[in-house]
Amino acid sequence: MTRIREGIQLSLPFAQESARPVFHYDEPGWDDRHVEAKVDALIADGFTLPPNRYPLLKDYNGATGQERRTGGGKWTVALLNKLVPLPTLCSICLSTRNLQNHNENYFRPCAARPLCKRCHFMLHRRFRAPHSWLTHAHQHHYEGAWFTRIAMEEITRDEARYLATLQDPIDAEQLMPRRYPPEGDWPVMSSRTSVTTETN
Numbered sequence: 001m002t003r004i005r006e007g008i009q010l011s012l013p014f015a016q017e018s019a020r021p022v023f024h025y026d027e028p029g030w031d032d033r034h035v036e037a038k039v040d041a042l043i044a045d046g047f048t049l050p051p052n053r054y055p056l057l058k059d060y061n062g063a064t065g066q067e068r069r070t071g072g073g074k075w076t077v078a079l080l081n082k083l084v085p086l087p088t089l090c091s092i093c094l095s096t097r098n099l100q101n102h103n104e105n106y107f108r109p110c111a112a113r114p115l116c117k118r119c120h121f122m123l124h125r126r127f128r129a130p131h132s133w134l135t136h137a138h139q140h141h142y143e144g145a146w147f148t149r150i151a152m153e154e155i156t157r158d159e160a161r162y163l164a165t166l167q168d169p170i171d172a173e174q175l176m177p178r179r180y181p182p183e184g185d186w187p188v189m190s191s192r193t194s195v196t197t198e199t200n
């Protein structure tokens with residue numbers, strides 16, 4: 001199934017500069033490293049965020065809780081300075097409600113993708129509940145969807161840093177050994193895969 005996603009092309013200055021069609025978030029819709037450099041310059045010039053009073057998040061994909069906080073802060077600075085677009089749609093289910101941002105690789109914090117709260121929860125839970133996640137992803141997938149290229153086992157810090165050197169830092173197809181399920185026709189669900197047991 002290929003979903004036609006008319007009417008949700010982003011209109012961004014960076015996209016116009018590159019004259020490349022930006023189709024949702026399946027390709028980077030902006031040069032996130034360029035954005036991060038601008039964010040770093042703003043922070044160096046004294047731009048600050050209110051103190052974060054939440055406890056640190058757990059480690060994720062090789063990034064520490066502190067690195068996640070720092071990366072999330074950079075994303076917020078980018079949003080507040082209109083260097084990236086405000087999320088308007090969940091990039092998986094297209095919901096317009098309860099929107100959040102997901103960062104799959106905190107070594108590229110300005111390459112976040114918008115997700116609704118439900119999709120965000122399922123995505124983070126995929127290591128423990130792969131079947132639920134793959135079913136959900138399969139329901140919404142279309143050719144090239146970013147969320148069909150993320151790793152199904154948590155990646156290491158070295159792997160995350162390696163992916164951060166690539167154009168798209170979420171692309172777990174590039175990892176060896178692969179952290180990418182299942183071999184073959186992903187995301188077609190298959191009983192051959194080892195994703196049928198779950199613990200919650």
Ligand SMILES: [Zn+2]
Binds near residue numbers: 115116117
């Ligand atoms: Zn969603």
